[in-house]
Amino acid sequence: xxxxxxxxxxxxxxxxxxxxxxxxxxxxxxxxxxxxxxxxxxxxxxxxxxxxxxxxxxxxxxxxxxxxxxxxxxxxxxxxxxxxxxxxxxxxxxxxxxxxxxxxxxxxxxxxxxxxxxxxxxxxxxxxxxxxxxxxxxxxxxxxxxxxxxxxxxxxxxxxxxxxxxxxxxxxxxxxxxxxxxxxxxxxxxxxxxxxxxxxxxxxxxxxxxxxxxxxxxxxxxxxxxxxxxxxxxxxxxxxxxxxxxxxxxxxxxxxxxxxxxxxxxxxxxxxxxxxxxxxxxxxxxxxxxxxxxxxxxxxxxxxx
Numbered sequence: 001x002x003x004x005x006x007x008x009x010x011x012x013x014x015x016x017x018x019x020x021x022x023x024x025x026x027x028x029x030x031x032x033x034x035x036x037x038x039x040x041x042x043x044x045x046x047x048x049x050x051x052x053x054x055x056x057x058x059x060x061x062x063x064x065x066x067x068x069x070x071x072x073x074x075x076x077x078x079x080x081x082x083x084x085x086x087x088x089x090x091x092x093x094x095x096x097x098x099x100x101x102x103x104x105x106x107x108x109x110x111x112x113x114x115x116x117x118x119x120x121x122x123x124x125x126x127x128x129x130x131x132x133x134x135x136x137x138x139x140x141x142x143x144x145x146x147x148x149x150x151x152x153x154x155x156x157x158x159x160x161x162x163x164x165x166x167x168x169x170x171x172x173x174x175x176x177x178x179x180x181x182x183x184x185x186x187x188x189x190x191x192x193x194x195x196x197x198x199x200x201x202x203x204x205x206x207x208x209x210x211x212x213x214x215x216x217x218x219x220x221x222x223x224x225x226x227x228x229x230x231x232x233x234x235x236x237x238x239x240x241x242x243x244x245x246x247x248x249x250x251x252x253x254x255x256x257x258x259x260x261x262x263x264x265x266x267x268x269x270x271x272x273x274x275x276x277x278x279x280x281x282x283x284x285x286x287x288x289x290x291x292x293x294x295x296x297x298x299x300x301x302x303x304x305x
Contacts, residue, residue, distance in 0.1 A: 002264065022296015033298030046089035054104075055090075060097040061238075062144075063089045069105030074113035080131040081086040084138045091142040097245035097252070099142075100237065101165060102149035103158075108174065109150075111190070123150075132189050133156075139164040139193075140260045143253035145244050150174045151238050155212070159223070160190030161198035162271060166256065167225040170215045171233045171242050176223065179211035196263075197223050248286035248302060 004070035034139040045057055052068040066073040070269065075083075083101075090096045103109050112132060120128060134140055141145050148162045151171035158177045162168045178194065180187040195203040198221040206213075228236035244252065260271040281287060286302060 001240065046085050046092075050078060050081055052076070053082050053086070055086055055136065057090075057093075057096060058301060059242065060095060061100060061169050061241045062093075062096045062098070063100045065102055066109050067104040067108065069103075071106070071113060071115075072107040072110040073103040073158075075132075075135075075157065076116070076126050077131050077273055078115055080135045081129075082129070084135045087138045087142050087146070091144050094249075096144060097249045098143050100149055100241055101146060103151070106152040107158075108148075108152055108154040109158035110153065110155060111160065111187075120296075123197050129189050132291075136160065136164045136190070136193055143256055145252060147237070147241055147244075149233075150176070151233060152171065155179055155289075156187065157190055160187075160193050162218075163190075163223055164193035167240070168223065169233075169237045170218065170224045170229055171225045172215050172227050172229055173262040174215045174218070176218050177210065178206050178214070179210040179212070181208060181210040194223075197221075220270050238275045248284075248290060250284055250286045251281070254281060 035097055052066070054065040056063050056065075064083060064205075064244065066075070066079070066083075068074060068079070090099055107214050112128065113179050117125065145167065146165045148165035148168040149161050149170075150158060150168060151174050154162055154174050155177050156179060159178055162170070162176065178187060178190065191203065191207065197203075198206070202221055215224060220289070221226055226236070226240060262274060264272065282291075286300075289302060290300045
């Protein structure tokens with residue numbers, strides 16, 4: 001999969017916010033503020049084992065599983081850090097075109113392990129929520145599409161994880177909500193992804209009431225992309241991920257970058273800016289092959305680059 005665009009393109013001539021992530025993306029080191037560039041061949045080396053987390057790759061799809069069912073898949077510092085490293089590592093692996101994040105057992109994810117808060121000092125809590133922020137930011141910072149797969153309880157950070165992912169395929173009986181207000185605190189860290197997904201006023205209502213809501217309501221408010229019947233959840237989840245993985249990885253990754261990078265740009269400027277790069281994007285090998293296949297009435301043939 002080529003990372004920098006069509007032959008002859010000078011990456012320096014394109015604004016940093018438009019280049020594919022593999023050309024420009026850097027990762028912020030946890031709590032340090034430092035930034036470092038990844039080498040494209042170290043992805044696999046960063047998939048080292050992490051307790052209560054599992055990963056597998058098959059059919060161009062990586063699946064990351066939160067495997068702490070006895071604690072409703074509540075996340076520890078090590079789990080947040082490990083999942084963040086894995087997301088960035090998978091982004092460097094050309095054989096991976098899409099990523100699924102799911103939970104083991106009847107609960108998707110309960111967010112942070114609040115039972116551990118009482119044992120943490122102020123410094124340790126600050127570090128913990130820094131890891132949490134790194135984790136949620138990683139979803140939009142990597143170039144591969146990420147699909148959340150909520151089923152069962154997806155409360156607190158589980159709702160935020162659903163919101164932070166690019167897409168969410170939910171089992172019909174999943175249950176969402178941000179109940180932290182009932183525990184006596186306001187979950188500030190998870191506000192941005194939920195606000196982005198459902199809108200400010202709706203998000204505020206969810207946070208201030210702490211109420212639980214169904215998958216049907218989650219779909220209506222934009223938190224969930226698709227609902228799957230319980231008996232067909234695995235099938236529909238895989239079909240959705242495969243539909244993305246089978247398209248042009250270059251186009252999908254460039255599209256994701258453009259989508260997130262233009263969120264904060266004024267509308268007219270965003271249209272003008274992105275319009276300038278369509279000539280470049282349509283000269284990519286995937287675009288040339290796709291157009292040729294369309295005209296010749298055949299399926300496009302793409303190679304890993």
